[in-house]
Amino acid sequence: MPAIIRILICLALCLPAFAQALPPPCNSGRVFEDRDGDGHWSRGDRPLPGILVSDGLRLVRSNAGGEYSLPWDDGRTTFVIKPAGYAFPTGDDGLPAFWRNQQYHDGPALKFGGVPAASPACRDFALTRAKATRTPLDVLVFADPQAKTAAQVDYYDRDIIAPLVEAAGGRPAAALGLTLGDVANDDLSLYPALKAATARLRTPWLHAAGNHDLDFDASTDEDSLRSFRHAFGPDTFAWEEAQASFILLDDVIYRPGGKPAYIGGLREEQFTWLAAYLDTLPRDRRLVIGAHIPFFDEPGRETFRRADRERLFALLAPFGKVLLLSGHGHVQRHHYHGAADGWNGRAPLHEYNVGAACGGYWGGAADAQGLPDARMADGTPNGYASLRIDDAGDYALRWHAARRGDEALSLHAPKVLRRGHWPGVGLFANVYMGEADTRVEVRIDAGEWQPMPRVDAADPALLAENLLDDLATTLRGYDRLPEAAVSTHLWRFNLPTDLAAGEHVFEVRAFDRWRGEIRASGAYRLVDATE
Template identity: 45%
Template sequence: MQTLCAAIVLVCAAPLAAAESMHGRVFADANGNGIQEAREKGIAHVVVSNGRDIVLTDTQGAYVIPVETGQVVFAVKPAGFAARRGVNGMPAFWQAYQPTRESGLKFGGLDLQSSLRFDIGFVPDVKPVSGPSRVLVFADPQTKNAADVGYYRDDVVADVKQLQKRQKSNFLFGTSLGDIVNDDLSLYPSMNAITASMGVPWLHIPGNHDIDMDASSDLHALDTFRNTYGPDTFAWNERDFTYIGLDDVIWTGAPSSGYTGGFRQDQLAFLRAYLATLPDDRMLILGMHIPLFEAEGRDSFRDADRQALFDLLARFKHVLVLSAHNHTQQHVFHDRSSGWQGSTPLHEYNVGAVCGAFWSGVKDAQGIPDTTMADGTPNGWATLEIQRDGRYSLVWHAARDAAQPAMHLSAPHALRRGAYPAWGLYVNAYMVAPGAKVEFKVDDGAWKTMQRVRRPDPNLLAENARDDAALSLRAYDRSPEAQNVEHLWRGALPTQLALGTHTVTVRYADINGAMQSAQRTYELQDAAP
């Protein structure tokens, strides 16, 4: 125990004072049954945490860590191993300590669990990663009833399965960035069964709609979530990077507006201790629900907590933040103006929603709502690919669209030849940096630079107008009201060309530097006054 005690003193985030201690072994679980057998060796130097303190396993894989009622003890998955599946199909790398039932919450809270012995088995990876690492990223599935769960299955999960077949994709894991459901936590089992059917380990982060709304304080607000998915803040190691999941929803106990973005002190203590064990050149990917950037017109994140996180991350050379919550999509680059002191701007990808606009809009022939988001981005999901040197690429997958368009174009179909060129071609480019150069040309003409504009998407405005004009409901919930888009560009269509049809081509470099292009046509016609 001398090695273990020394590790505790070295890396613990806070004084180890608690009524009880959890103990056990982290071991190489060759047959994946969760029981350490004689031939299965312990794994040394694995981080084990109670969500605040961390310890390292000794040479035999043994650990001892203080634990308090309501805490979740977990191991940081070591690279080269996989977590075995629990009974709900989710990764089994954690155990809650709840010796007495206290919560009385509607959706159950934490189950009784008084054992202070917890052995954690990780399965040796028999197929080591070759080439780049790949991760699935979901944001806001946000199902509110059984019908929405069916949409989740048929609109998105079925699409992922098709991608896996087409590309023979080998994803290390998937992650959901909060709002797994829309307040009805009884839907967790049905959502888990569908998620597990993809055959990919899945890590969940809580959102403001994953809260026990009858909890009186933030202390118990995620009891049912933790009972289902484990720690709300955790780390997970792969060969090329470390993934850190962060609960950033502070619950104040009022269902209508009882939350803000931020972190608890125990989370920051865990981060402080854990990050101290990593080298500066380790690639970090952080997943959270509420964006770090402020929502327009309101204070949506506690400034001191954001700054504390930025200060902890500043020494790392490669950091990517994944956030959700807004049901729109954009890329934000933090710099010194927002408190980031790293050597390069910090990239935050605010991921569009799986549910799009809350499963709203007119249904298609398969009975699935259109659910385009308020910024005109189609609902869907993302893939993240990480290289060994810290470079990465991101792709947005529009649900059930095998062509995977990177944009859509809006323009008139017909204009009068010789009219004043006041009518615009609009490009809604879902995966583009704010400062990108977007260009268009007509036929074989010269390329012209388009202007970035902040206004609603024309296609969604047209859908809003159709909903307004309808004498009866067109959908269970109509499409969202179009809002200003952060990735919209405009160019004026020329009218001093020959009569007839003309082809417009658009091009730009996306967030990965890859060229994207699209075309459409318009016709110039003669008209008399």
Template identity: 55%
Template structure:
């Protein structure tokens, strides 16, 4: 039916307007959402239309009728998409392996852009096939969350493959590691020609993967914010959309407002059409499910007095979310890791604080630092968090759990060690990998002096960098199996990274392609003093963390007390 309508419309237009009309797309205004029983991506005889399904152009939302038909007049340079309902999945697009749920509409000649932009449309209508999914709402939903892969070159894409994706594939031995994947922007670092290579790596996991754009995914030669994501959307489709699973609803959106010629060149915020879509979608969203908002720029300010995300837009967004009891915000951009609980101080007026998890970067500190034996840069972030990815698990009752997974090669720790949470000790032969003076596992790293003088003034202590630490985290330590005591949370740089900065400064040649990042105060660092009046010899240091989602975790290291003569 769709093809007949398109052909008729194009024929009439051609007769009326002559050769000039031949360059225009067929003015279809809809299609059919159907059950794709044979999973081939097209509607075959006997495959029924599905009523009540939602299709949007990023501003308006329409529903299919009893026969699965929808009508949505085309809007120039928009991206039409299907809101995937719970209980179904989508076939992959043949050209990228990404879920096939969208159609770009470019009715007029696109502006000339370095990376091509959005080509003029060949058609303005399409059908959407939904494949019944046997998974019900009684099982947990597993989600992989990648922030800022941020590849600058094909070399970086290979780091991403070997450090993040390939270890995941090996760990799961061919089985799917999750039911859904999210990338939170800065998919690449300004070179948009790398998207096909990146997609080939990511989709090798066999997981339906959704993307949000970041400030390094822009067409910087675009003259306006409206045109700044045309090349991105040519590959990934809509920049703002919704996706539903039985356990959770996801809203993924562009929150980078491009301001060419201004300083700063971009700021966090939302457009009027995005608010229109959100208002329409949230009006009928199931409040019993967890609502996950996925974006690039965080909602919180990077520093006091610095408006990272426009406060007026944040206030309006919080107003739309106020009556939703279960909301989780996932953001990237900072190349650090942090948990923020929004309350009245940031304009949140919901019944309980709004949790925003600012996810650490897959590329860490932009693929920088000393390389390990496999040729992969250390890339520890400036807050001392090893690069890696997060996992989100959503229970049927909307409860969720989060975990951070350091990348395969961090600090010389094998994938097996990190997976099991075991500790690894480091000495002077660690080749510059972090940390040298301490230990690391999946949950934290420890840094302590190796030797102290017996009887010296006790000003040196042990530091615990708890990668998923929060303001309310309980972190304790004990010496030589004694009494557990609380550690004190401190706002200062990770000493292991400070030491790495010093080694970079002292080096007479390049230790890596790029230096390790300059250490900045960490949001998840704890400290405790080490006594110097104990017996001579080695003393065990044990630290335990009570993780909000993973339970109690422990890690050990040691230090020695020696006599010294003046």
């Protein structure tokens, strides 16, 4: 027999032995209280029984020794649902270390890397006792940072992060932070820089996935968040604080080759996981559901699959305290779901569609610091929201316009009018957190307060910027502001022209559901004129 044949036969016979020598993948380990803070199970540490561990489909509890075991399922992510009163250590990327990806064999080749194959060794999860914090719980909520260049990462850092860091004075900026998708704008190589900026807040931060966080070269929806999961962990998971359970959902269904390429909805395994997790919770528990695409439909078209919404709402209906948070729209809106949306709970279900951190896609003319105007299409300044939840599960929401202090509304009015002119020129009040029933009033020269009617119209201040962009012969910014769209939180009042010539002060007050009375003021002049 030729020597080469003998060598090939020998190698073939040896291959099973080599394969058996490879360590089998392991999806077991221990959840423990890390009393010495070294990140490893050691003498003096305490096993934590009853802790929920999941792979996004199955849900198990750690046993009396803190041990858990799940089947190895290549491509999934194993994570621990943080129990109230505990904290995870911070990973090298500044984010809480509560997960690990299961990837024993190479996954699909993707432009942004996907999930690389890694060691299949067993994994322990460390927790520490959380420091006693004041109640209520303060949460920062970002939507759509959506940076597409390194310059826009810098905008995010200077416009959103830096003021929060300064205000925190070396302390964590909040007890918890959420980003509701579109962390980047298709260029997922920016994730490390974006994570580094967010980590400066020294706050446990959780991320939902958006339609601009997809691997667009993936051939299936199941593979479309591999690069996101390599950077941020599970796409559907829960996190528990004393005041509430937070559930973040991937609600972007990717449809390669389809038009549109995605739609809002949930996968079958997400319903399986969510039903199992909700069964572990008391029905009076406050639930905060965070996702990217709004659960309501845009006018005239299905943007979230109705059947999925009805299934989700059926699971949530037994709970009396549910708040939905979403992003995606680059506007600020409140929506109250009822029977028409498939919600049959005891009271309407509140969804707060959070404005974007990038506002109008980091567009508009730059200020003296080189930061773009970034207003959204409804006239709301870019920024972020805060959510406060008390021990009873009651909540308060607030919008923070980037670098604008406590500004809660903006006014637009003419500077000068002819005295005696037809009184049909409007003063507009854009109340950023306004709802359909928000009371907004105006008074002129400290007179009687009068109601301002809400109108379905575009913010004239943004319309003016659109016209300036049209008339400019050179670019006013790298990108324009978005075209003004109908705002859901705009009020109008006809300025009187039958007053004395001279300056007249107008004051506007609105009654915010959570902040109470908020005010802004301005002035216009009346002048006499002859033809």
